[in-house]
Each structure stands twice: as C-alpha cells, then as structure tokens.
Amino acid sequence: MQTSPRDDRRALLDAKLTELGLYAKELCPEGAVEMSTVRYEDEDGHITLVVPPTCSEQEEDRIELALAARAGDIFEATGLFIVCGVLDRPPR
Numbered sequence: 001m002q003t004s005p006r007d008d009r010r011a012l013l014d015a016k017l018t019e020l021g022l023y024a025k026e027l028c029p030e031g032a033v034e035m036s037t038v039r040y041e042d043e044d045g046h047i048t049l050v051v052p053p054t055c056s057e058q059e060e061d062r063i064e065l066a067l068a069a070r071a072g073d074i075f076e077a078t079g080l081f082i083v084c085g086v087l088d089r090p091p092r
Contacts, residue, residue: 024049044080
C-alpha cells in the first residue's frame with residue numbers, strides 16, 4: 001500500500017517537530033516543551049519552550065536564537081515552516 005504525499009509530509013512534520021522538541025530540551029532541560037501541528041496561514045507547526053524563572057534574559061535569547069536557527073535549517077532542507085517561541089514561566 002502506498003502512502004499519499006500528504007501522509008508523507010505529515011510523517012516528516014511529526015519527525016521534525018520531535019527533533020526540534022528534543023533539541024529544545026537539550027538547550028533547556030528544565031523547560032517545558034509544547035508542540036502543535038495546528039496550521040496558521042503558512043505555518044506547518046509550532047514549538048513553544050517555557051523556560052523557568054531562573055533563566056536569565058541572555059540565556060533565553062541564546063536559546064531562542066538556537067531554536068530559530070535549527071528551525072531555519074529544517075525549512076531549508078524540507079520546506080516545513082515551524083515557528084518557535086520561548087516564553088518565561090512566571091515565578092510562583
């Protein structure tokens with residue numbers, strides 16, 4: 001049984017979201033990663049990393065730039081547009 005191009009693209013998206021999510025956890029093991037395949041306009045998926053309140057602004061910027069660079073590499077290689085965001089977890 002052959003898979004459709006849509007199924008192939010979905011499998012690729014799932015694999016790349018997983019790859020990016022694991023990379024986000026490498027960058028910030030204490031962070032909470034949220035992934036979504038909900039499409040908005042030309043986006044294929046989303047990754048949000050919620051960093052702990054102990055994360056400095058400089059560290060947050062470094063993480064955000066690293067995630068964006070990896071997402072850019074994925075876009076260049078596959079055409080998948082995965083939007084990444086880094087958010088602060090409010091202190092309790």
